[in-house]
Amino acid sequence: MTDSPHKNGTTRRGFLAGTAVAGAAAITGTVARADAPDPAITEVQPWARYLGEGVDARPYGTPSEHEAHVVRRNVEWLTADPISSVNFTPIHELDGIITPNGLCFERHHGGIAEIDPAQYRLMINGLVDRELIFTLEDIMRFPRENRAYFLECAANSGMEWRGAQLNGCQYTHGMIHNVMYTGVRLRTLLEEAGVQPEGEWLLAEGADASAMTRSIPMEKALDDCMVAFKMNGEALRPEQGYPVRLVVPGWEGNMWVKWLRRLEVGDQPWHHREETSKYTDLFADGRARRFTWEMDAKSIITSPSPQKPISHGPGPMVLTGLAWSGRGTIPRVDVTIDGGINWVEARMDGPSWDKSLHRFYYDFEWDGSPMILQSRAHDSTGYVQPTKDELREVRGENSIYHNNGIQTYAVAADGSVENVEIA
Amino acid sequence: ASAQTYGLGREALPEEVAAWDIDIRPDGLGLPVGSGSVLEGEEVFLQLCASCHGDFAEGAGRWPPLAGGQGSLASDDPLKTIGSYWPYLSTVWDYVHRAMPFGDAQSLSDDEVYAITAFLLYMNDIVLEDDFVLSNENFTDIEMPNADGFYMDDREESPLWGPREVCMTDCAESVEITMRANILDVTPDDAAAREARESGGE
Numbered sequence: 001m002t003d004s005p006h007k008n009g010t011t012r013r014g015f016l017a018g019t020a021v022a023g024a025a026a027i028t029g030t031v032a033r034a035d036a037p038d039p040a041i042t043e044v045q046p047w048a049r050y051l052g053e054g055v056d057a058r059p060y061g062t063p064s065e066h067e068a069h070v071v072r073r074n075v076e077w078l079t080a081d082p083i084s085s086v087n088f089t090p091i092h093e094l095d096g097i098i099t100p101n102g103l104c105f106e107r108h109h110g111g112i113a114e115i116d117p118a119q120y121r122l123m124i125n126g127l128v129d130r131e132l133i134f135t136l137e138d139i140m141r142f143p144r145e146n147r148a149y150f151l152e153c154a155a156n157s158g159m160e161w162r163g164a165q166l167n168g169c170q171y172t173h174g175m176i177h178n179v180m181y182t183g184v185r186l187r188t189l190l191e192e193a194g195v196q197p198e199g200e201w202l203l204a205e206g207a208d209a210s211a212m213t214r215s216i217p218m219e220k221a222l223d224d225c226m227v228a229f230k231m232n233g234e235a236l237r238p239e240q241g242y243p244v245r246l247v248v249p250g251w252e253g254n255m256w257v258k259w260l261r262r263l264e265v266g267d268q269p270w271h272h273r274e275e276t277s278k279y280t281d282l283f284a285d286g287r288a289r290r291f292t293w294e295m296d297a298k299s300i301i302t303s304p305s306p307q308k309p310i311s312h313g314p315g316p317m318v319l320t321g322l323a324w325s326g327r328g329t330i331p332r333v334d335v336t337i338d339g340g341i342n343w344v345e346a347r348m349d350g351p352s353w354d355k356s357l358h359r360f361y362y363d364f365e366w367d368g369s370p371m372i373l374q375s376r377a378h379d380s381t382g383y384v385q386p387t388k389d390e391l392r393e394v395r396g397e398n399s400i401y402h403n404n405g406i407q408t409y410a411v412a413a414d415g416s417v418e419n420v421e422i423a
Numbered sequence: 424a425s426a427q428t429y430g431l432g433r434e435a436l437p438e439e440v441a442a443w444d445i446d447i448r449p450d451g452l453g454l455p456v457g458s459g460s461v462l463e464g465e466e467v468f469l470q471l472c473a474s475c476h477g478d479f480a481e482g483a484g485r486w487p488p489l490a491g492g493q494g495s496l497a498s499d500d501p502l503k504t505i506g507s508y509w510p511y512l513s514t515v516w517d518y519v520h521r522a523m524p525f526g527d528a529q530s531l532s533d534d535e536v537y538a539i540t541a542f543l544l545y546m547n548d549i550v551l552e553d554d555f556v557l558s559n560e561n562f563t564d565i566e567m568p569n570a571d572g573f574y575m576d577d578r579e580e581s582p583l584w585g586p587r588e589v590c591m592t593d594c595a596e597s598v599e600i601t602m603r604a605n606i607l608d609v610t611p612d613d614a615a616a617r618e619a620r621e622s623g624g625e
Contacts, residue, residue: 080485131435138431163602167610192428209528211521271511273518286497290573339598343591382586419604
């Protein structure tokens, strides 16, 4: 390759030399020398010699076999059976902010409903001018929009209220996914039916065997909720509500009713099982908060983490993680490597969308000594992610849901990482 | 209601709304005409429910207890049941009717749901006579023990709410690890995952 003028007038060779000097100055590293030639280079590898599969071999592609460990996992002891249960997104292996459809965590109450789209119906009834039935085809004729939002289970990190329990952010923070939804504004469908003035609440109901129901205030329904039929460009996965689910941006995942079959307008909330027995937050005094809808600002270091130890020894390294808030964007995440004695502002990278995951990085030189890692999110309202002790001070240890406390990891000199608590 | 409409969809027929609109509210809205007694409820419960929830609704194995726990909510180990925690009886009727028995939902008749609900009231000492009959007539007379146990989300009045100053340097003298997940050792074994990675990487 010949030198070509660069945008700023320097040559490519000059530009690269400059970068090398700057890099050396920043990290004072010396490049290692190999003892012997590397057979990965000196021997012709099979993929360089033999032909690979053709374009007709993989009509719907799957990840490399070397990524077979990047899968959803469940924790058997958490629930009585795997039908009304949960599994976890492998966030420790992912990067960026979009969750691949096949890795989005699942939470079902009656298993996965397998719905024939030709038999799919959505009903709007109650305090409306016209009670209506839509087919999937009808829904797809309304004007659409595309939005990326996180969906976090209200119980994400719920097993950690009493202390460090599960060893890995997949298990402690993996009841979350973030995909690009395509769908119709819920407002558009409600206007088609004509909400009557006394219609202040909406009941959303699923078509599965749990017939999931939640009460949603009309103000939220008319604000940013969506009736979605695509995720990351393709149809919803059956386990995510195929063919249609509700999207309730920033609010607890339970309200994002899957296999959405009915929307009823009423003048009062319904106080159904999932908003009385479940998804209410018990305090130490024996009373409970109800209707705790928003998911507050939260962050998690995804690497290094217990399932993603440091494998490369001292030197330059990348610390990375996710941050999100149900109340806006994440302009800032602070990171500490000494257990909170000193903090630095992490580098945010990628899109900063309302109520969507944000990616942060901290690029630094590890000296090989033990570290205590934490991250602390700030959201666009100014709210700062609290410590677990601060949360417990207010709420006790039995509220199950809405644990957005700061996570701590202890990194040992060998690079292994453990979920810990500190004082 | 003056917004643009597209003329999509069609009007729902009364039979269709009746088939799907099965929800019940605390004020009794939605309750069908019907009734069932504690003793009838016991019979249905033993036949259809007790294998998971126990003969006395106390729960079997890992399945949810539906009775007991009254007075436990402020303890270290709260037992949240219909009797100890649920604020409204309507929720019992609605949920049993829409989602139970687990694996055979929407198979119970209205009278069977009234009877099961009556039995659950009796097992929770909310009604004391075993000849009690619950019906759409007396349904809203029942008061649940923890009806006043809930309040609206008040996070915005919490000391953790709103912008806060954060410390960036020299925030503590020292820190100490007080708890380790490895000691509990309840995380699913990732050995299989590691093996998959290592064999795949070779």
